[in-house]
Amino acid sequence: MKLLLDATRCQGYGLCHEPAPDLIDLDEWGYATVVAQPGSGAAEAAASAAAACPNSALKWER
Ligand code: SF4
Numbered sequence: 182m183k184l185l186l187d188a189t190r191c192q193g194y195g196l197c198h199e200p201a202p203d204l205i206d207l208d209e210w211g212y213a214t215v216v217a218q219p220g221s222g223a224a225e226a227a228a229s230a231a232a233a234c235p236n237s238a239l240k241w242e243r
C-alpha cells in the first residue's frame with residue numbers, strides 16, 4: 182500500500198493535509214509533499230486524503 186503524489190497535478194489547494202497531517206506536509210504556498218507512508222492504522226487517513234484532492238494528484242494504491 183502506498184500514497185503517491187503526482188506533483189505535476191498538485192495545485193496547492195491544501196485539502197489533503199487535514200485528513201492526514203502525519204502523512205502530508207504543505208509548503209508555504211499550500212503545495213503538498215508526502216512525508217511518510219501510512220502504516221496499517223493510517224490507511225483510512227491516506228484514503229481520505231486521496232479522496233479530498235480535487236485535482237486527483239494523490240493516489241492511494243492498495
Ligand atoms: S489536495 Fe491535491 S492539489 Fe491540493 S495540495 Fe493536496 S495534493 Fe495538492
